[in-house]
Amino acid sequence: MAGMFALANPKRFMDASARFLPWLALAAGAALAAGLLLGFLAPPDYQQGTTVKIMFLHVPAAWTAMMAYGLLALASFFSLIWRHPLADVAAKTAAPLGALFTALGLITGSLWGRPMWGTYWVWDARLTSFLILLFLYLGYIALWSAIEDETRAARAAAILALVGAVNLPIIEFSVNWHTLHQGESILRADGPQIASVFLWPLGLTALGYTLLFLALWTVRIRTEILERRTRTLMLAEPQ
Amino acid sequence: MNAALLLRDLRLATRAGGSAALALAFFAAVATLVPLGVGSDLKILARVAAGVLWVAAVLSVLLSLDRLFQADFDDGSLELLVLSPLSLETIAAVKIAANWLTTGLPLTLLSPLLGAMFGLPPAADATLALSLIIGTPSVSALGAIGAGLTLSIRRGGLILPLLVLPLLVPAVIFGAGAVQSGLDGLSSGALLFLGAFSLTATLLSPFAAAAAVRLNLAG
Numbered sequence: 001m002a003g004m005f006a007l008a009n010p011k012r013f014m015d016a017s018a019r020f021l022p023w024l025a026l027a028a029g030a031a032l033a034a035g036l037l038l039g040f041l042a043p044p045d046y047q048q049g050t051t052v053k054i055m056f057l058h059v060p061a062a063w064t065a066m067m068a069y070g071l072l073a074l075a076s077f078f079s080l081i082w083r084h085p086l087a088d089v090a091a092k093t094a095a096p097l098g099a100l101f102t103a104l105g106l107i108t109g110s111l112w113g114r115p116m117w118g119t120y121w122v123w124d125a126r127l128t129s130f131l132i133l134l135f136l137y138l139g140y141i142a143l144w145s146a147i148e149d150e151t152r153a154a155r156a157a158a159i160l161a162l163v164g165a166v167n168l169p170i171i172e173f174s175v176n177w178h179t180l181h182q183g184e185s186i187l188r189a190d191g192p193q194i195a196s197v198f199l200w201p202l203g204l205t206a207l208g209y210t211l212l213f214l215a216l217w218t219v220r221i222r223t224e225i226l227e228r229r230t231r232t233l234m235l236a237e238p239q
Numbered sequence: 240m241n242a243a244l245l246l247r248d249l250r251l252a253t254r255a256g257g258s259a260a261l262a263l264a265f266f267a268a269v270a271t272l273v274p275l276g277v278g279s280d281l282k283i284l285a286r287v288a289a290g291v292l293w294v295a296a297v298l299s300v301l302l303s304l305d306r307l308f309q310a311d312f313d314d315g316s317l318e319l320l321v322l323s324p325l326s327l328e329t330i331a332a333v334k335i336a337a338n339w340l341t342t343g344l345p346l347t348l349l350s351p352l353l354g355a356m357f358g359l360p361p362a363a364d365a366t367l368a369l370s371l372i373i374g375t376p377s378v379s380a381l382g383a384i385g386a387g388l389t390l391s392i393r394r395g396g397l398i399l400p401l402l403v404l405p406l407l408v409p410a411v412i413f414g415a416g417a418v419q420s421g422l423d424g425l426s427s428g429a430l431l432f433l434g435a436f437s438l439t440a441t442l443l444s445p446f447a448a449a450a451a452v453r454l455n456l457a458g
């Protein structure tokens with residue numbers, strides 16, 4: 001906690017992130033490369049054949065998207081309750097990334113669905129909840145861009161993020177309930193028990209996606225800080 | 240003091256051009272449009288009735304929420320209300336109640352007629368009305384949060400529905416689900432879940448809505 005507030009000073013964050021960012025990016029690249037390599041080398045699944053390997057791209061995207069929303073909610077909490085200076089920057093920059101990973105998860109899931117279920121889309125619990133998550137992200141981003149005053153936008157968006165975070169488990173529950181009562185056949189989205197030969201690539205790509213998200217997030221926070229500095233400098237310019 | 244505010248909002252909403260008549264008309268219009276698009280086979284309409292009427296109800300209520308705080312904000316009366324001994328949370332709660340009484344409740348009263356037009360059997364029709372009366376307060380409540388957040392946005396328009404619709408997913412699922420279960424002859428806890436969701440939303444939303452309004456007034 002103290003360490004986090006130590007980085008609250010934008011200048012210190014810029015200095016620190018300039019140092020750790022290259023390593024973070026390198027680690028992300030290494031994890032992704034290793035995961036994808038192991039994924040290619042893994043044998044085809046007895047039931048799904050080679051298409052099961054889309055899992056290595058799809059599942060980590062979904063996990064990262066959900067993690068991103070958790071981080072966004074946490075940053076919003078810090079922004080509202082503790083007025084952490086960088087918290088609203090962190091929340092604002094996390095949203096487009098989260099939305100992107102959600103879209104990626106939806107697309108890869110859709111591509112996986114075609115060989116597995118015979119259809120590109122199905123209204124099962126997981127896909128539907130995930131689609132709603134995308135709308136939560138889009139609404140959040142829309143609110144930021146709709147309000148002109150940055151400080152007001154930050155606080156409004158923080159309230160929205162927290163309301164969304166509280167509602168998210170309820171939404172998931174209701175969508176699960178809905179699917180059960182639709183009388184659909186149980187779709188085994190992750191197929192049979194995950195054998196260790198699949199577990200390793202999955203773990204590595206999950207790690208890679210997470211590190212990639214953190215690296216991209218750091219870049220966006222740095223960019224946002226620089227943008228704000230530029231704006232302040234422009235305002236200070238003698239007319 | 241609460242009663243005075245409530246009566247004032249009720250009067251504003253029910254006069255000509257107020258949101259009450261508009262919401263009701265919109266609800267009926269959407270419900271009429273669907274058979275034109277989907278076809279007049281009563282068997283199909285009966286299956287989609289619950290979902291269609293629930294979605295139409297949600298959209299109708301959302302339509303009226305845009306002006307919940309905006310109207311008072313524009314003519315300065317919101318700031319006067321804030322100066323009164325009423326807390327902003329109470330003001331929000333009273334406004335949510337007024338909104339429900341003038342949109343959700345009339346919609347619920349009209350719904351059995353529309354349900355019958357969609358070919359719903361009487362039992363399902365009754366369940367539809369029951370689900371709407373239980374669930375529509377949550378639409379007003381969660382919509383009020385959106386109304387508070389979008390208070391200062393000039394080209395407001397469709398951003399309020401975009402913000403609020405994901406939050407209302409449980410209401411639509413449980414509300415329509417209750418009717419569908421009834422049609423399928425199964426009993427489900429849908430109405431209970433709906434009640435829990437609606438109660439929680441109605442109790443907690445005034446705090447979030449007040450926070451949002453406070454934030455926009457301070458600027």
